[in-house]
Amino acid sequence: MAGMTTTTLSTRDRIIRAAGKLFHAEGIRAVSVDAVAETAGLTKRTLYYHFRSKDDLIAAYLETRDQPNLLLFQRWFAETPGDTADKVEGIFRQLAASARHPKWKGCGFLRTSVELINLPGHPAIVAARAHKKRVEDWLCSVLEQDKPPEHARRLARQVILLLDGAFAVVLLHRDPGYMETAGEAAAELLRQ
Amino acid sequence: MAGMTTTTLSTRDRIIRAAGKLFHAEGIRAVSVDAVAETAGLTKRTLYYHFRSKDDLIAAYLETRDQPNLLLFQRWFAETPGDTADKVEGIFRQLAASARHPKWKGCGFLRTSVELINLPGHPAIVAARAHKKRVEDWLCSVLEQDKPPEHARRLARQVILLLDGAFAVVLLHRDPGYMETAGEAAAELLRQ
DNA sequence: GGATGTATACTGACCAGTGAATATACACAC
DNA sequence: GTGTGTATATTCACTGGTCAGTATACATCC
Structure with missing residues (x-):
């Protein structure tokens, strides 16, 4: 993209x-x-x-997706007007829009790590973990501008949980409405 | 089990x-x-x-897991003291305990549906969808005792999103702490 | 003797990875 | 500027192995 x-x-x-x-x-x-x-x-x-191998290729595939994916989230966040909660909800709204395309297939990082679950040390799993952590850390750093650090970390994790939950649920039910519901829940938690 | x-x-x-x-x-x-x-x-x-085929066997496997899984959630809910929010959080706590076992492998329904994503009509995917819907419907019926129906539906979905998100995230990071964080988020949303 | 259930041994397809040879391109020598 | 060596890059054809599914036959029970 x-x-x-x-x-x-x-x-x-x-x-x-x-x-x-x-x-x-x-x-x-x-x-x-x-x-x-x-x-x-x-x-x-x-x-x-x-x-060297198919496994190398899989890892390379995920590594090239890391940065563009994070940048996309950051762009969606920046382009949404409003306070932090609104901006986070904006990410979910953009994802819901993507998920309406019939070819949408959820999060490649999550799906790959599920497929390779029986190979715990696989480089692609390491890459997936690193990516998810990077997104959480970015979110955390954003939230730290409004909240005390330990609270920011907890909230960032809750947003990530809703985000990855929405990836899984929308992929299963093929109903992007869940993505919006997840965004609303994230915004509510951030406004406590 | x-x-x-x-x-x-x-x-x-x-x-x-x-x-x-x-x-x-x-x-x-x-x-x-x-x-x-x-x-x-x-x-x-x-x-x-x-x-008849491996696909039949996969579907049969998921179908036999449906009822026991739901019953387990219902038991965990019933056995946790406190109000509805506490009881829902109890489910997450029990799941966190399960996830501490090194052999824990997340939710079989989600994982199977991810593996079969390229076969949209597969009976196992139908079974997975049915199971997830059954859990959501049960949760919804429980919440309807405290809240108006349309609010109950929304909250049930938010809890499911946190639940499935926790399955995915804990499986990836192998950190059951996320399961507890998800439970706390669910309880917070239910107490609004 | 027909229905049910189990076993041995096989087929055909697919698939990750390799061996050996070839093509291209740039270096440096003369 | 023509020849020669060496790196990189690419191809065709193959191997060894796995796997879903099957043909056929044997056993046991009514």
């Missing part, structure tokens, strides 16, 4: 882009390395020249 | 039990039908005598 340029992508980036598209649309285990290579327009052997 | 008896299980039930154990521990796609058959102490051919 973000960072689209007209420059020709490096082979490595083309592979990651193809992998991301397929992994996000169908899941990690449902997508073969052959399929990624074909989507990227090259052979599997070339893919294996740029990545 | 629940419903353990000393009666000899039927072959079908032994298969479902073995499947449930493996699916929950390692995930749907990571477990082969051969592995399920071996764990159940019979051959794959026998398994296929009792189930």
